[in-house]
Amino acid sequence: ITAEADSGTLVFSGNIMGVGQCLIHGLTVVIRKKFSASRFWDDCTKYRCTIIQYIGEICRYLLNQPVRESETQHCVRLAVGNGLRPTIWEDFTKRFRIKQIGEFYGATECNCSIANLDGKVRAIWGELNSLWNRSQAGVILCCLTLLSAGEPGLLVGQINQQDPLRRFDGYVNESATHKKIAYNVLQKGDQAYLTGDVLVMDELGYMYFKDRSGDTFRWRGENVSTTEVEGMLSHILNQTDVAVYGVEVPGVEGKAGMAAIADPKTKVNPNVLYQELQKVLPPYARPIFLRLLPQVDTTGTFKIQKTRLQREGFDPHQTSDRLYFLDLKLGKYVPLDECLYERICSGKAAL
Numbered sequence: 001i002t003a004e005a006d007s008g009t010l011v012f013s014g015n016i017m018g019v020g021q022c023l024i025h026g027l028t029v030v031i032r033k034k035f036s037a038s039r040f041w042d043d044c045t046k047y048r049c050t051i052i053q054y055i056g057e058i059c060r061y062l063l064n065q066p067v068r069e070s071e072t073q074h075c076v077r078l079a080v081g082n083g084l085r086p087t088i089w090e091d092f093t094k095r096f097r098i099k100q101i102g103e104f105y106g107a108t109e110c111n112c113s114i115a116n117l118d119g120k121v122r123a124i125w126g127e128l129n130s131l132w133n134r135s136q137a138g139v140i141l142c143c144l145t146l147l148s149a150g151e152p153g154l155l156v157g158q159i160n161q162q163d164p165l166r167r168f169d170g171y172v173n174e175s176a177t178h179k180k181i182a183y184n185v186l187q188k189g190d191q192a193y194l195t196g197d198v199l200v201m202d203e204l205g206y207m208y209f210k211d212r213s214g215d216t217f218r219w220r221g222e223n224v225s226t227t228e229v230e231g232m233l234s235h236i237l238n239q240t241d242v243a244v245y246g247v248e249v250p251g252v253e254g255k256a257g258m259a260a261i262a263d264p265k266t267k268v269n270p271n272v273l274y275q276e277l278q279k280v281l282p283p284y285a286r287p288i289f290l291r292l293l294p295q296v297d298t299t300g301t302f303k304i305q306k307t308r309l310q311r312e313g314f315d316p317h318q319t320s321d322r323l324y325f326l327d328l329k330l331g332k333y334v335p336l337d338e339c340l341y342e343r344i345c346s347g348k349a350a351l
């Protein structure tokens with residue numbers, strides 16, 4: 001979940017949550033050298049696994065596989081992990097017959113880890129009256145005080161250096177530590193750890209992941225959640241890799257949405273896609289630019305990387321990938337060449 005700390009994710013998920021807990025509780029662990037979507041359920045069946053751990057996008061990769069017998073013949077009852085996208089949550093549990101999802105939120109340094117213990121669908125994290133109540137009181141207090149149900153807010157964890165569960169040890173780099181702390185959040189003199197993740201809470205106290213705070217962008221006075229748009233696009237396109245980000249257009253306020261779509265077999269038809277998009281996304285959230293490319297960069301933990309894509313933007317001089325522009329007058333995506341690029345940059349094309 002924490003986009004900038006990949007080695008941290010491996011340590012936290014792999015060691016602390018995964019292998020560590022199994023060793024502590026005397027469970028058998030099955031580890032594969034490398035994730036294999038095609039072998040996954042065969043392995044689960046062969047080793048009679050009852051719990052699986054997922055990370056990042058691997059659930060989507062599993063859904064993208066052709067149907068095979070072993071996918072329902074295993075005895076897995078619980079999938080634990082983080083980053084299961086809301087748009088595929090139910091497809092995943094139904095197709096692979098997984099009874100419970102234990103979606104959790106956390107990072108090695110995070111002092112407000114939370115978990116979905118009762119299987120509430122798509123509730124990325126926990127419930128008010130969960131076992132984690134005591135340690136979570138500070139976080140929940142912040143959410144309740146500052147937000148009403150359904151309103152997005154940044155998850156922060158109240159820091160209390162005396163309480164081992166609410167401490168924030170920070171990093172070796174002091175300035176990096178400092179950047180993660182907010183002061184005077186609820187009252188003068190208090191401190192809170194800034195997770196950088198935006199959540200919404202419903203009236204029952206369930207929390208749902210919305211976006212990384214730096215990823216959300218503004219367009220036509222609305223906040224666009226890249227996670228939501230990625231989920232929708234990926235769903236329409238049969239679980240393909242999609243990266244959504246905002247790009248600056250000279251002279252235009254806010255950021256225009258751009259979607260990079262993995263299309264290794266050049267099968268994606270932008271205008272068929274547009275027909276589907278109109279049904280599920282409000283006008284302000286529909287990507288203005290598309291970039292179709294053989295593959296989208298991912299990290300070692302299968303997280304989509306956007307930095308390079310965002311830097312290159314919609315400039316055809318920067319890439320030979322196929323670029324498209326949403327021409328609102330024509331109501332369709334048109335190929336974006338150097339001439340159209342110049343028109344957009346000089347304000348001659350309507351956005």
Ligand SMILES: *[C@@H]1O[C@H](CO)[C@@H](O)[C@H](O)[C@H]1NC(C)=O
Binds near residue numbers: 064065067
């Ligand atoms: C989606 O993926 C599945 C599994 O690989 C495949 O059977 C199906 O034909 C695909 N559908 C489309 C529209 O590409």
Ligand SMILES: *[C@@H]1O[C@H](CO)[C@@H](O)[C@H](O)[C@H]1NC(C)=O
Binds near residue numbers: 128129130133134
């Ligand atoms: C959890 O916290 C809520 C709100 O502070 C409280 O009403 C409830 O009794 C607590 N539940 C447990 C199990 O501690």
Ligand SMILES: *[C@@H]1O[C@H](CO)[C@@H](O)[C@H](O)[C@H]1NC(C)=O
Binds near residue numbers: 173174175176179
């Ligand atoms: C320490 O962190 C700051 C802020 O995140 C960063 O700008 C700087 O490059 C870091 N220094 C080192 C030595 O990594």
Ligand SMILES: *[C@@H]1O[C@H](CO)[C@@H](O)[C@H](O)[C@H]1NC(C)=O
Binds near residue numbers: 221222223
């Ligand atoms: C968008 O987000 C900003 C800050 O995160 C907030 O102040 C604003 O009200 C939001 N706008 C909408 C339309 O949700």
Ligand SMILES: CC(=O)N[C@H]1CO[C@H](CO)[C@@H](O)[C@@H]1O
Binds near residue numbers: 111166
């Ligand atoms: C509840 C929780 O995740 N607490 C953690 C807060 O952060 C410290 C380290 O910075 C951990 O030791 C706690 O476990």
